[in-house]
Amino acid sequence: MAFQLTSSAFGAGQAIPAKYTCTGQDVSPPLSWTDPPPGTQSLALIMDDPDAPAGVWVHWVIYNLPVTSRGLPEAVPARQPELPDGSRQGVNSWNRSGYGGPCPPSGTHRYVFKLYALDTVLSLPAVASKAQLLNAMQGHILAQAELMGTYAKPK
Numbered sequence: 404m405a406f407q408l409t410s411s412a413f414g415a416g417q418a419i420p421a422k423y424t425c426t427g428q429d430v431s432p433p434l435s436w437t438d439p440p441p442g443t444q445s446l447a448l449i450m451d452d453p454d455a456p457a458g459v460w461v462h463w464v465i466y467n468l469p470v471t472s473r474g475l476p477e478a479v480p481a482r483q484p485e486l487p488d489g490s491r492q493g494v495n496s497w498n499r500s501g502y503g504g505p506c507p508p509s510g511t512h513r514y515v516f517k518l519y520a521l522d523t524v525l526s527l528p529a530v531a532s533k534a535q536l537l538n539a540m541q542g543h544i545l546a547q548a549e550l551m552g553t554y555a556k557p558k
Contacts, residue, residue: 405437405546405548406436406437406438406439406440406518406520406546406547406548407436407437407548408434408435408436408516408518408548408549408550409434409435409436409550410432410433410434410435410516410550410552411433411435412432412433412477413432413552415550415551415552416551416552416553417552417553418552418553418554418555419432419504419505419514419552419553419554420432421557423504423505424504424505424506424554424556425503425504425505425506425556426506426556426557427504428478429481429502429503429504430477430478430479430481430502430504431463431475431477431478431479431481431501431502431504432477433474433475433476433477434448434474434475434516434518434550435473435474435475436473436474436518436548437473437548438473439470439520439545439546440520440545440546442522442545443470443520443521443522443545443546444470444521444522444523444524445466445467445468445469445470445521445523445524445525446466446468446469446470446472446518446519446520446521447465447466447467447468447518447519447521447525447536447540448463448464448465448466448468448475448516448517448518448519449461449463449464449516449517449519449533449536449537450462450463450502450514450515450516450517451514451515451533452505452507452512452513452514452515453513453515454507454510454512454513455496455507455512456508460496461494461495461496461532461533462495462496462502462503462504462505462514463492463495463501463502463503463516464492464493464494464495464531464532464533464536465479465490465491465492465493466490466491466493466525466527466531466536467489467490467491467524467525467527468488468490469488469489469490472488479492479501479502480501481499481500481501481502481503482499482500482501483500483501484500484501484529484530485529491527491528491529491530491531492529492530493527493529493530493531493532493533493535493536494530494531494532500529500530505552505554506556507554507555507556509556510555511553511554511555512553512554512555513551513552513553514551514552514553514554515549515550515551516549516550516551516552517547517548517549518547518548518549518550519540519544519546519547520544520545520546520547520548521540521543521544521545522543522545523543525539525540525543526539527539
């Protein structure tokens with residue numbers, strides 16, 4: 404079976420509930436995934452908005468998720484660079500660690516969660532950038548899963 408990423412809060416291609424956005428509680432949605440491929444040593448997740456007016460806007464960077472984990476709970480503590488399970492949160496486009504919810508200036512935007520199965524545990528410090536994470540992952544990606552949701556601010 405292919406490596407898959409899902410959320411109990413919204414389906415693929417569906418609207419992300421306001422609770423997980425800047426107009427709501429701005430907490431991360433619950434995510435779950437299937438078993439990663441053999442040889443996986445850690446997982447990494449990037450959430451971004453490819454529709455942002457100034458280019459791709461990074462909403463969440465989290466890496467060194469334990470290979471035994473099969474999801475992230477709702478409301479992962481933001482602004483906490485290192486989590487109790489050893490995973491680390493990088494900086495988003497607001498220059499803060501942790502999750503920052505959808506907050507489009509206008510129109511409906513797509514928000515893409517990409518989960519990577521890696522053949523190594525990364526030696527990146529906490530609060531690494533998306534660019535640093537992508538660079539560190541080069542040559543170590545065994546599989547990738549993706550979930551896309553949409554959001555438009557109420558008028």
